[in-house]
Amino acid sequence: MNPNLKFLIGLTAWLVVQPALAALNIFACEPEWGALAKELAGDKASVYVATTALQDPHRIEARPSLIARARTADLVVCTGAELEIGWMPLVQTQSGNSRIQAGQPGYFEATRQLTLIEIPQQLDRSLGDIHAAGNPHVHLDPSNIARVAAALAERMVQLDPGETVQYRARAKAFLERWRQASTRWEKVGAPLKGLPIVVHHKNMSYLVRWLGMREVGTLEPKPGLPPTATHMSELLASLARDPAKAVVRAAYNEPRAAEWLSERAKIPAVTLPFTVGGSERAKDLFDLFDDTLSRLLAVQK
Amino acid sequence: MFKRKLIALAVALAFPGAALAQDADLAKIREEIRQLRGTYDQRIQVLEQRLKEAEANAGKAERSAAKAEPAATGTTARSGESAFNPAISLILQGTYANTSQDPNTFQITGFVPSGGEVGPPKRSFGLGETELTISGNIDPYFRGQLTVALTPENEAEIEEAYFQTLALGRGFSLKGGRFLSSIGYLNDIHQHAWDFQDAPLPYKAFLGNQLKEDGIQLKWVAPTPIFFELGAEVSSGSQFPGSDQNKNGAGGGTIFGHAGGDIGPSYAWRAGLSYLRTSPLNRAYEDMDSVGGAVTNSFTGKARMWIADAVLKWAPNGNASRTNFKLQGEYFRFTQDGALTYNDTGGSAVFGAVTDSFNTDQSGWYAQGVWQFIPRWRVGYRYDQLRFETVSNGIVNNALGPTAADFPVLASHNPTRNTAMLDWSPSEFSRLRLQFASDNSRIGATDRQVILQYIYSLGAHAAHKF
Numbered sequence: 001m002n003p004n005l006k007f008l009i010g011l012t013a014w015l016v017v018q019p020a021l022a023a024l025n026i027f028a029c030e031p032e033w034g035a036l037a038k039e040l041a042g043d044k045a046s047v048y049v050a051t052t053a054l055q056d057p058h059r060i061e062a063r064p065s066l067i068a069r070a071r072t073a074d075l076v077v078c079t080g081a082e083l084e085i086g087w088m089p090l091v092q093t094q095s096g097n098s099r100i101q102a103g104q105p106g107y108f109e110a111t112r113q114l115t116l117i118e119i120p121q122q123l124d125r126s127l128g129d130i131h132a133a134g135n136p137h138v139h140l141d142p143s144n145i146a147r148v149a150a151a152l153a154e155r156m157v158q159l160d161p162g163e164t165v166q167y168r169a170r171a172k173a174f175l176e177r178w179r180q181a182s183t184r185w186e187k188v189g190a191p192l193k194g195l196p197i198v199v200h201h202k203n204m205s206y207l208v209r210w211l212g213m214r215e216v217g218t219l220e221p222k223p224g225l226p227p228t229a230t231h232m233s234e235l236l237a238s239l240a241r242d243p244a245k246a247v248v249r250a251a252y253n254e255p256r257a258a259e260w261l262s263e264r265a266k267i268p269a270v271t272l273p274f275t276v277g278g279s280e281r282a283k284d285l286f287d288l289f290d291d292t293l294s295r296l297l298a299v300q301k
Numbered sequence: 302m303f304k305r306k307l308i309a310l311a312v313a314l315a316f317p318g319a320a321l322a323q324d325a326d327l328a329k330i331r332e333e334i335r336q337l338r339g340t341y342d343q344r345i346q347v348l349e350q351r352l353k354e355a356e357a358n359a360g361k362a363e364r365s366a367a368k369a370e371p372a373a374t375g376t377t378a379r380s381g382e383s384a385f386n387p388a389i390s391l392i393l394q395g396t397y398a399n400t401s402q403d404p405n406t407f408q409i410t411g412f413v414p415s416g417g418e419v420g421p422p423k424r425s426f427g428l429g430e431t432e433l434t435i436s437g438n439i440d441p442y443f444r445g446q447l448t449v450a451l452t453p454e455n456e457a458e459i460e461e462a463y464f465q466t467l468a469l470g471r472g473f474s475l476k477g478g479r480f481l482s483s484i485g486y487l488n489d490i491h492q493h494a495w496d497f498q499d500a501p502l503p504y505k506a507f508l509g510n511q512l513k514e515d516g517i518q519l520k521w522v523a524p525t526p527i528f529f530e531l532g533a534e535v536s537s538g539s540q541f542p543g544s545d546q547n548k549n550g551a552g553g554g555t556i557f558g559h560a561g562g563d564i565g566p567s568y569a570w571r572a573g574l575s576y577l578r579t580s581p582l583n584r585a586y587e588d589m590d591s592v593g594g595a596v597t598n599s600f601t602g603k604a605r606m607w608i609a610d611a612v613l614k615w616a617p618n619g620n621a622s623r624t625n626f627k628l629q630g631e632y633f634r635f636t637q638d639g640a641l642t643y644n645d646t647g648g649s650a651v652f653g654a655v656t657d658s659f660n661t662d663q664s665g666w667y668a669q670g671v672w673q674f675i676p677r678w679r680v681g682y683r684y685d686q687l688r689f690e691t692v693s694n695g696i697v698n699n700a701l702g703p704t705a706a707d708f709p710v711l712a713s714h715n716p717t718r719n720t721a722m723l724d725w726s727p728s729e730f731s732r733l734r735l736q737f738a739s740d741n742s743r744i745g746a747t748d749r750q751v752i753l754q755y756i757y758s759l760g761a762h763a764a765h766k767f
Contacts (some may be wrong), residue, residue, distance in 0.1 A: 054618040064528030064561025098470035
């Protein structure tokens with residue numbers, strides 16, 4: 001056989017084999033999307049999570065380790081809706097990675113798959129650090145996770161078509177388990193309907209809506225501004241008229257404001273893991289919701 | 302017709318005599334009324350049914366409109382000429398300064414003046430530079446950015462106007478136009494984002510505050526878990542320590558490398574090494590001779606600079622919202638080799654134009670720490686040191702006429718400065734700073750400075766540079 005032809009055949013064979021050996025490098029902006037990516041891709045992907053449950057995603061800087069990891073990422077999974085606007089665009093332009101720029105299939109925003117709530121009627125910084133597209137803290141509603149999971153699985157198929165069968169099968173299995181778990185959570189969480197709570201930041205809105213709870217106040221005077229003494233006194237006064245049963249904060253929020261209010265208003269202070277890794281128990285998305293519900297139900301007792 | 306019947310009925314009733322004869326009429330009228338009522342009843346029923354259906358449809362329409370609304374309003378105005386508007390942000394700054402020495406007499410003795418606006422702010426109230434930044438994606442391949450500084454003297458200075466590639470891939474990115482060089486650590490950070498009101502002494506003495514280049518920059522990020530980046534710039538070399546060279550090819554260039562990473566969840570670091578080389582041609586500065594006459598000195602030769610930089614940031618578990626700490630320092634070595642021309646024809650006119658060799662080998666460094674101790678409040682301290690080391694002035698050494706006293710700016714001196722600051726940031730977009738400094742840049746005079754500064758940003762959200 002012509003040696004050139006042999007070489008060409010060998011090269012083609014090598015190229016055909018390549019996709020089957022490739023693993024998807026996933027860069028997740030927040031732990032909830034990292035956990036979701038792991039559920040959907042299993043061992044077909046290596047997942048790097050840029051932030052932890054103890055970090056406020058608004059305050060992250062485009063530090064060198066993020067740029068280095070984004071450099072080799074095939075797929076970036078972020079929340080979007082300007083949650084990461086302070087750092088992700090800089091990470092994208094500094095990384096030298098053309099696949100993860102805005103508009104490319106390698107850049108996936110969870111909020112683009114959903115309908116957001118609390119869209120501001122008026123966009124003005126005097127109202128605090130608000131997000132134009134709506135409340136971006138979408139992951140504490142199981143139906144949102146399901147919708148994002150379906151879209152994310154299809155994006156993985158688009159980027160790594162060699163593993164289509166595996167991604168679709170894992171997505172189907174995950175969504176089935178998720179559906180059963182969601183039904184169970186709704187039953188377990190039924191006693192929480194109508195529970196009035198104070199939250200630290202407006203990052204619990206989707207959880208409140210899903211469980212039918214009622215948010216009666218926030219520790220922050222306006223979104224993104226730290227709690228102040230004046231505002232806390234006003235909040236305490238308003239709770240006398242419209243009481244709350246608990247003050248709820250995420251694991252990354254500072255504890256002092258919640259403890260102060262808890263003492264003065266004589267209501268329990270609840271710390272929710274908020275995302276995967278925020279507590280000992282919340283090791284994956286299923287445990288996250290289990291732990292969140294059990295901590296909230298403890299208030300009822 | 303109905304009315305007429307009614308009137309007929311009334312008339313008939315009014316005349317009871319005709320009652321019997323009207324009975325048949327009455328019966329007929331009653332029958333007609335019943336029929337009419339039936340017809341109207343039927344019509345009312347039909348109308349009620351239609352109303353119910355219409356209301357139900359309106360309810361459905363409302364719900365789907367409510368659902369559609371978020372999707373529609375969630376995005377910005379989707380049509381018209383302004384649909385693709387770039388991101389625009391504006392920085393407003395100003396100062397109130399109290400300085401014990403006259404800011405107009407500021408000099409860094411021992412070092413060739415760098416020509417930048419390196420002095421302290423004017424006394425009393427003063428406007429700082431107002432910065433307008435406009436940026437956006439041009440197409441899938443490029444993005445662009447403009448930063449124009451509007452000075453209090455009513456000049457518009459282009460700080461940066463560049464394009465940057467998006468699609469080269471493989472870790473490469475190319476930038477071209479006018480941009481802040483990526484040497485060192487502080488050089489490519491805009492002044493309003495600094496932790497102090499002014500630049501460290503080495504930046505003032507060796508780079509005229511910040512080096513801006515007209516040229517191109519190529520950066521490459523290595524595909525390693527530890528951040529490693531290499532870059533090179535070629536430029537016209539027209540900014541200090543270069544000059545307007547009016548020659549073909551690149552007048553100056555830099556190469557640099559940075560490495561960085563995380564140490565556990567709480568620490569992040571970056572360190573780098575940079576090298577700058579340029580060939581100034583007739584780079585001039587003004588000075589005074591020993592009797593106070595004006596002198597113009599101009600240097601032609603080669604200038605080289607090495608910068609080593611390091612920054613370490615700490616926040617508990619990496620969450621910088623409540624408390625955080627930042628430590629940074631840079632070391633500079635600056636050498637020049639060439640010829641200096643002393644020209645007093647515009648002043649005392651004693652020696653005219655005298656030229657001889659001129660070599661300098663000088664260094665400087667600074668270290669600063671900034672600590673956010675509670676949300677919104679930060680405190681910082683900085684120490685600057687410049688070392689005169691060697692300035693070999695052939696005109697003086699070879700006794701060509703002018704003596705060392707005719708080069709007052711180059712008198713042997715090791716400037717130092719201590720700066721402390723406290724700043725309060727009510728939000729991410731506003732900052733008020735109080736800064737104290739004890740500045741020994743001038744030989745024989747210590748300038749005690751108290752500066753109050755405000756920095757406000759409005760418009761698009763700025764990037765959190767590391």
